[in-house]
Amino acid sequence: xxxxxxxxxxxxxxxxxxxxxxxxxxxxxxxxxxxxxxxxxxxxxxxxxxxxxxxxxxxxxxxxxxxxxxxxxxxxxxxxxxxxxxxxxxxxxxxxxxxxxxxxxxxxxxxxxxxxxxxxxxxxxxxxxxxxxxxxxxxxxxxxxxxxxxxxxxxxxxxxxxxxxxxxxxxxxxxxxxxxxxxxxxxxxxxxxxxxxxxxxxxxxxxxxxxxxxxxxxxxxxxxxxxxxxxxxxxxxxxxxxxxxxxxxxxxxxxxxxxxxxxxxxxxxxxxxxxxxxxxxxxxxxxxxxxxxxxxxxxxxxxxxxxxxxxxxxxxxxxxxxxxxxxxxxxxxxxxxxxxxxxxxxxxxxxxxxxxxxxxxxxxxxxxxxxxxxxxxxxxxxxxxxxxxxxxxxxxxxxxxxxxxxxxxxxxxxxxxxxxxxxxxxxxxxxxxxxxxxxxxxxxxxxxxxxxxxxxxxxxxxxxxxxxxxxxxxxxxxxxxxxxxxxxxxxx
Numbered sequence: 001x002x003x004x005x006x007x008x009x010x011x012x013x014x015x016x017x018x019x020x021x022x023x024x025x026x027x028x029x030x031x032x033x034x035x036x037x038x039x040x041x042x043x044x045x046x047x048x049x050x051x052x053x054x055x056x057x058x059x060x061x062x063x064x065x066x067x068x069x070x071x072x073x074x075x076x077x078x079x080x081x082x083x084x085x086x087x088x089x090x091x092x093x094x095x096x097x098x099x100x101x102x103x104x105x106x107x108x109x110x111x112x113x114x115x116x117x118x119x120x121x122x123x124x125x126x127x128x129x130x131x132x133x134x135x136x137x138x139x140x141x142x143x144x145x146x147x148x149x150x151x152x153x154x155x156x157x158x159x160x161x162x163x164x165x166x167x168x169x170x171x172x173x174x175x176x177x178x179x180x181x182x183x184x185x186x187x188x189x190x191x192x193x194x195x196x197x198x199x200x201x202x203x204x205x206x207x208x209x210x211x212x213x214x215x216x217x218x219x220x221x222x223x224x225x226x227x228x229x230x231x232x233x234x235x236x237x238x239x240x241x242x243x244x245x246x247x248x249x250x251x252x253x254x255x256x257x258x259x260x261x262x263x264x265x266x267x268x269x270x271x272x273x274x275x276x277x278x279x280x281x282x283x284x285x286x287x288x289x290x291x292x293x294x295x296x297x298x299x300x301x302x303x304x305x306x307x308x309x310x311x312x313x314x315x316x317x318x319x320x321x322x323x324x325x326x327x328x329x330x331x332x333x334x335x336x337x338x339x340x341x342x343x344x345x346x347x348x349x350x351x352x353x354x355x356x357x358x359x360x361x362x363x364x365x366x367x368x369x370x371x372x373x374x375x376x377x378x379x380x381x382x383x384x385x386x387x388x389x390x391x392x393x394x395x396x397x398x399x400x401x402x403x404x405x406x407x408x409x410x411x412x413x414x415x416x417x418x419x420x421x422x423x424x425x426x427x428x429x430x431x432x433x434x435x436x437x438x439x440x441x442x443x444x445x446x447x448x449x450x451x452x453x454x455x456x457x458x459x460x461x462x463x464x465x466x467x468x469x470x471x472x473x474x475x476x477x478x479x480x481x482x483x484x485x486x487x488x489x490x491x492x
Contacts, residue, residue: 467479
């Protein structure tokens with residue numbers, strides 16, 4: 001008895017063929033019928049191919065055995081079912097992706113406490129995405145922070161290159177640079193750029209105020225960076241309004257921690273600049289006033305507040321904020337592990353309430369492009385170190401590799417190799433270059449596209465505000481403020 005391998009395909013095709021006497025099915029049923037017909041056609045073609053391959057064996061005298069013929073038929077059916085299952089799986093995956101998109105569109109505008117049928121919080125995901133505005137969004141702000149230096153010589157585990165982390169007399173330091181939000185409707189005066197050879201003669205932005213003296217320096221936008229104490233600096237990045245609220249909230253939380261830890265506002269004001277206890281057995285532990293709050297405590301408290309907004313509506317802290325926080329300050333050195341032995345630490349808090357201790361990060365406007373710029377610089381430094389050590393061959397030089405070939409040790413070693421001036425240039429270059437890759441040239445001011453980009457880049461650099469945190473003779477951080485290329489002030 002011979003088995004017809006085409007019978008399976010015929011049966012499937014007949015089952016998938018609609019009855020002409022019945023009314024036309026709705027759109028969803030029609031799509032399902034079309035998919036079934038396409039699947040049947042797929043199976044039918046597979047049957048034809050396999051039949052043509054195995055037909056010589058059917059006609060040969062060696063195939064007289066019914067058992068061997070039955071096994072061959074079973075093999076054909078198994079292959080067909082496998083192919084059909086793979087086809088069905090791909091169709092299901094495509095339908096699932098479409099369903100996820102529809103679910104996100106429907107539930108993304110709802111409050112973050114509403115679960116979608118798939119179990120996802122699309123409202124939370126939407127706010128998290130909004131905290132990364134594009135680089136051309138002038139209504140948003142951005143901050144980058146780098147933790148550099150600190151500790152003994154380190155050895156890169158990948159290439160064996162020893163990196164001297166004791167730059168600037170062995171001191172560790174941190175750089176935080178940011179560009180604040182600014183209204184795109186301000187009248188811009190680009191005369192300070194001019195043409196090549198012309199000096200700066202004006203301001204980047206002309207304020208519409210009656211008295212410039214009363215307005216302070218209206219040419220400067222609000223800063224995304226705040227000095228919370230002589231040992232603590234915070235920066236925010238994301239939507240302009242949400243970032244302003246988040247920065248204000250971080251100031252209030254820091255002050256609340258001071259008062260709760262140190263006996264009230266009067267005690268805080270009387271002891272706001274108190275130093276260390278000088279006990280080397282437990283490290284330089286801070287005591288008193290503004291020097292008493294730990295950056296890790298601030299990060300955890302801000303994360304709790306952000307998490308609270310994802311769990312309830314109408315609470316004390318209101319809605320979720322499309323902004324992230326970076327905080328740098330003095331860490332508690334009671335733990336003598338390799339990771340915690342450094343006195344300066346950098347923390348990041350996201351809108352979802354997640355927080356990490358990090359070595360470098362960017363948040364806000366064009367942050368992903370800015371971090372790509374930093375990783376590119378770290379890779380170039382690593383490859384140069386390999387080349388100097390004779391470990392970079394011709395294949396490595398001519399091969400384009402993805403960013404994920406970098407490790408955290410690579411980035412740490414790169415940051416440890418930077419001096420303060422080098423780190424300042426790296427932070428500002430990454431900040432500007434990352435934004436410039438996302439914006440179009442300002443051609444309404446200059447018809448020359450190149451001059452338009454030069455104007456935009458110089459305008460961004462003029463608006464950069466930077467805080468440099470490094471230890472002083474007393475063991476506490478010394479904070480220097482820079483506006484553009486000028487030193488704005490110092491907090492010792």
